Amino acid sequence: MMPPPPDPPDPPPPLRAAHAGAFGDRAGDVAVQDTNDEACASKLSCANAGYIVDEWARHFVKPGPMGRVKKYPPIINRGYYTRVATMRNVIECFLRECVLPGDARDGVLSRITRRQIVQIGAGFDTIYFRLRQKAAAPLTYLELDYAEVVDKKARVINAKPELAGQMMSPSHSYRDDGGYRLVAADLRDVNSLNDAAAKHLDPEVPTLIISECCLAYLERHEAEAVVRWCAEVTSACEASAFVLYDPINPSDAFGRQMVMNVAARGSPLRGILGSVGEQTDRMSRCGFRSAGCVDMNETWDYLTRRNSADVARVVRLEMFDEIEEWRLIQAHYCVAWGVNQLDGGDALLDAIKLK
Template sequence: MLSHSLDPDAAIRSTDSDAALARLSAVQKQYLTDPYIRHLVPRAHFQPPRPPLINVGTHARSTAIDGLVDDFMRIAAHSNSGGCQIVSLGAGSDTRFWRIATGELGASLVRYIEVDFPEVTTKKAMAIKKSKQLANVLGEPADIKIANGGTSLHSPRYHLISADLRQAPEQSLHAALSVPVPGGGLKDDTGPILLPHLPTLLLFECVLVYMHSDASNALVRWFVDYFHAPNSGEPAPLGAIVYEMFGLQDPFGQVMLTNMKARSITLPGAVPYPNFASLPSRFLQHGFQHAQALTLRDIRRKYIRREEVHRTSKLEMLDELEELELVLAHYAITWGVKVGRISGDSRWAAWKLQPAPEDRIEED
């Protein structure tokens, strides 16, 4: 294996392993339910659990993003658009497609696209082909095709594509997503993999923070232009969710940066967003009409039901409550939506996390 000095992206790719192991641990400890993650973690049954602090943070992150995704899909399902599509950028070992496809909202998911480094997509494509539980959700064996030397995988609804998101989207994404290909349409006709007429949700879970702002802005702008090109008629709603760390100028943030630097990881994408108030600007600067943000600390305090916090608090002994609060206060979920003039602006403006019935969650 190449060292990080010879392969500078190895350190960034290793963060996907961290996230997958964290999710596996949260599932093993019963914070979350996910029957698919073990198929994407090598030797899953031998992996030790992560500390309680990581399990609690993973639970808050997953619960909140799941809620936003589900709400987006429900709004799309009631908008007479024929369903929606999701594009997960830097998807890594995420299992969201399988959880949605086998859940109550599965019928409204028209297309799910994942994009990541070729080293990551190659491993995921191999894991999918190896696991009957993963492959069966994609369709018949004849419908699942490996492409681009094993770095991509295509099926009727699910597409796994390799790309370096730091490159200009015109180079990294245009040919893969927007150029018509056989079978790219809804049936067997020719069309683009990324369908321009459907409500579309972009997911960026801990990916933009590793990119310089000019690259991340170009990436968001490419999708805005794709769905909101001039003279293209009434555009489809475009939503986006970002999860990542922020506010790293304070003492605790500096510790986080130092720990990352020790792993040869830098966070240039955090620089333009020094505080909580700056987070919605990521979308507002691109013409999104609605954008909001919440820290994981506030999500756990106010947006997760009391009985769920009570249940998870009894799974493990958590001694580092002060550290937990500090960590959760430095991670945020930001979401926004850009709609056309007549496509139900008020409906999409209501897309948000709903507070728990109680105003505040206290630790037991």
């Protein structure tokens, strides 16, 4: 006679969105939040077309009539592939290369846990769930965004067993023991960022801060305050960095049209910088030891050198004859970085510099 089956494990406790700081009212906040929905839909289109693997994006996109999701043209799919592939490479290199004395350096991500990742303006991004599935989630993964956004994301996660139930190990839970934290923080108020850091981060653990299409929506002085905060919060550990993806070049004909289109949606690019040089200067001015920036044409060239087989696969997915327009769009987005350099090696810096 077979013994009775064991009782099923208790479900993970519901994810709670922590609130660190009050928000002031400002026209355009809702419009900026709405850009998150468009980004999610674009990434889902990119995944559905086969450019990237993201099995979690569908949970955060509301289907249209008859359950259909929006399909974007190849030029958008290819742009999101470049963005996602570049950021994934930076994150994986950080997890692999940013080590403290006594940490494993065998290149196996599952054995490297003493890391922290902070995603500012995270929206409904799914980076954490991908890392968790690979058993590569860092010690702490902190997402910061509007209170309304993190509350919506928490509700989605709690309603989806495949999101709430995939724990990296039995010792990790959303509420107390696990590394995943959703925190409401107003990027216009550095005090709320300080509150989040004080409660959730260890200043002596290697930290990667990432931001995608976020700072350009702030006023320039507000964005600079965020960059300065990123430099300060990572200053105690040299194996740390800040990497952002943002629009640039608003002054030429394409850039002016881009800025007008975004402003017409109610979310103007108040803090957009004019060039890769300005991005680099801001990183240095705000306290990072090493800084740089490249436009997305250079990241595409980097991906082609680094993984020519995958780029060749992507090129074959859809008919594409908009090369001139593609290069023009890519020239108006960039990846910028500020790094507290590693002792004994520049592997992370080289990866971020897209060598």
